Amino acid sequence: MPMQKFSQILLAHGGGGQLTHQLIEQLFIPTFENTALSCRHDGAVLDVHHAQIAFTTDSYVVQPLCFPGGNIGTLAVNGTVNDVAMCGARPLYLSAGFILEEGFSMPLLQDIVDSMQQAAQTAKVQIVTGDTKVVDRGRGDGLFINTAGIGIIEHACKIAPQQIQVGDVVIINGDIGRHGIAIMAMREGLRFESAIESDCAALIDPVFALLDAEISVHCLRDLTRGGLASALIELSEGAAMQIQLDEAAIPIRDEVQGACEILGLDPLYVANEGRFVAFVAPQDAERAIALLEQHSPHNPRIVGHVIQSNSSAVILKNKLGVERMITRLSGEQLPRIC
Amino acid sequence: MPMQKFSQILLAHGGGGQLTHQLIEQLFIPTFENTALSCRHDGAVLDVHHAQIAFTTDSYVVQPLCFPGGNIGTLAVNGTVNDVAMCGARPLYLSAGFILEEGFSMPLLQDIVDSMQQAAQTAKVQIVTGDTKVVDRGRGDGLFINTAGIGIIEHACKIAPQQIQVGDVVIINGDIGRHGIAIMAMREGLRFESAIESDCAALIDPVFALLDAEISVHCLRDLTRGGLASALIELSEGAAMQIQLDEAAIPIRDEVQGACEILGLDPLYVANEGRFVAFVAPQDAERAIALLEQHSPHNPRIVGHVIQSNSSAVILKNKLGVERMITRLSGEQLPRIC
Structure with missing residues (x-):
């Protein structure tokens, strides 16, 4: 996406999407290099x-x-x-x-x-x-x-976007979208049959369950502002790798899905505060899921794979098998979510 | 001073005086113990x-x-x-x-x-x-x-309020009150013959000049919100020691003194952003002053002494030799100074 010049800060500069990215890449990183x-x-x-x-x-x-x-x-x-x-x-x-x-x-x-x-x-x-x-x-x-x-850091693993490898599986520790929807529902005065609570939680136990079991973890990222989509786009760029995301595999609770439809939100971009993705070597994937089920019992799943190097993109394969590239949000979906 | 109960935050809770102290001592420290x-x-x-x-x-x-x-x-x-x-x-x-x-x-x-x-x-x-x-x-x-x-921390010195000893001299690295007056003059639209600039600066060089020369430094404190007076009161309580402060020795520029008189401010309580006090063993005082003169050339001085243990107080000896105890400000002298 071409970079735009802004003379003023917009709400979207804090939203975790395209404008936040631009502010970081054009202002903060070059200055503080x-x-x-x-x-x-x-x-x-x-x-x-x-x-x-x-x-x-x-x-x-x-x-x-x-x-x-x-x-x-x-x-x-x-x-x-x-x-x-x-x-x-x-x-x-x-x-x-x-x-x-x-x-x-x-x-x-x-x-x-x-x-x-x-x-x-x-x-x-x-x-x-x-x-x-x-x-x-x-x-x-x-x-x-x-x-x-x-x-x-107490172990020898190198965990960083640059450690991501072709073939890595992308594992998520649970269902997405709850934090953003809990906040949004409160702001909009929406009520659901069963209250949607934020997933806000410390992720130390599931992360160290993986590390202590010597799972080959290449990268970790929590899915806050901008949700799963923004985090994966960021990582695919950091790693210069293509990531394929399998929509059917992404756990979303029915009430969150329903609220997103009412509010016109895409759950892929909705903030979480207790969810992360782990990029794991494929041979360790099954063991990783089993460990996460013990320590983060919110339906951990394999939701994607790293499919190609040298160019960055996140490709979403939808439930019908159709693929499309997903991009950063250009505006602000949910201001002041965290 | 007896503790008061407040149902709401006041500006003075951020002023570095009595109410800030109360908020820290009654709310933050007991909770985060x-x-x-x-x-x-x-x-x-x-x-x-x-x-x-x-x-x-x-x-x-x-x-x-x-x-x-x-x-x-x-x-x-x-x-x-x-x-x-x-x-x-x-x-x-x-x-x-x-x-x-x-x-x-x-x-x-x-x-x-x-x-x-x-x-x-x-x-x-x-x-x-x-x-x-x-x-x-x-x-x-x-x-x-x-x-x-x-x-x-690369040296063996223990630097903390609890390390202050009877007989220590209190050394200041330069003249006080410039940051607060620079801000206040700007807010009030005051103009002086020579502009008063904030003393805002990093204090690494003068501090490490003392430490590298193995001066017996027992405690250090920068003099920000609440100024010299509030810092010394805080330290006298942390150390359970009495400090005598010699008003005549405290360096204050004439234009700062004049501005304080116009604005009704006591320079002892005015914020600095490039000043600190060092509590130093008396035998090292002269050498410490000489080092500070090289690295912080703003008129460093001995401004006080630690005179007694087991009870805390800051006693100001004024230019006429009259002594009085100084206390924390109960209100807000200069809001949003830092």
Whole structure:
């Protein structure tokens, strides 16, 4: 897609689609140029005094702050823990920066901070340093949280987009679209027969189930903003590989599928907060699925394969066997989902 | 001062005074309870795979975004670099999280990101990982930046509030109040004969000048929000020591002193972004001053002494020799200074 020039930031620059990609590729990466950034990984993998550590950050601006299955605090812990884990690192420590709007409810802040601590305990990480800023009324939106995370890489696997190989299978750890739909349903005031809850969760157990069993994991990526489609497009470009995605194999709950139809959303692009893809050597695929079934019991599946090198593309084979190339969203489907 | 209960966040909760202290002590530290946090240091000092690293974070919400001597980007790099350095660690890597408001100027973003990269190069750190979020118009304030930083501790000195000893001298690396006055003058439309520029700068050179020369440094603290007074009160409590501060010795430029009088501000509480105090063993004081004069040529001085243990207080001896205890500000003197 040709690059466009914008004089102003649009909402879509934060959506995880084409404009976010453009901002990163045209502004941030060329300016901050370094090898860690240019890996285009979920975090930086760094050598620090003979240790390999992963370092990552995300800011969270989700609205509403509380939603079925979580709140901005659980998201801020699990999201950053997961980015560390996607580097193949065991998350150890988090920082937490709070930007509060004047007038924000103190009891709600306490609830959110309590949720962060519970999520941190579940993920076995400590929140060891932090910061609080307050902005005047009307200059913020209640609460934004930034977390940064540090983890340690304890194994010899190299996990990065550049490690993806032709023949790798793409495994997903569960059904897609729940986080985005839970948020969207709340914003739109939609009610379903059974409530759709965010899948927000730490992914340490399923990731380390694979790594500890010495599954040949070549790359990991969690499926947040922009969903499965955007993550795979990003990885296919990072690896310079073509990925074939089998639509019939992608697990989607009926209520999520139904909500997507009502809301006019493509579930492939809807955000998740407890789902990831693993690129695994084909001989290990069956064992990987069995391990994921124990540690992430949400219907893990093989959803695709890496079919060709030297050019990047994600080809979706639909339920009728028809193939089409999928591309980044050019606009903003679901603003402020995380 | 007795603790008050608030049902809502006030601007003063972000001011670095009494209410910020209360929020940290009553909400964040008890909830996230761990040994790193309870050190009340500028960052967490952590053992990671036989290495000692420092990890710290700050969000930056300064208004206006650009000011004489810097902008939100230089502040975001230098502020976090300095917090790492205050742990006695050599800063290595930063993360950067951007929260942009829809409609923000793309050229201004590029300028600010360029300034960050220049500041990072000067401080010899790399910005290795990042994140961008966009909030809808009216729900942010142009640009907020969060940075987190990692550094490595390469020496055997223990640098922490708990290491402060009776007899230590308190050395400041230069004149105080310039950052706060530069911001405030701009907001109020004040003009001075000679423009007052922020002192925004990385403090790595002066800090490592002391450490590399094996000066007995017991504690370091940069003097940001809340200024010299708030930093010393914090440290006197962390150390359970009394500090005597000699007003006549504190370097303040005439134009800063004049502006403080016009604006009704006490320079002891005005923010700095390139100033720190070092608590140093008395026999090393003279050598420390000489080193600082080489590496931070802004009139470094001995401004106080640690005079007693077991109870915390900061006693200001004024120019007439009269002593009074100084306390945290209960309100907000200069909102959104950093």
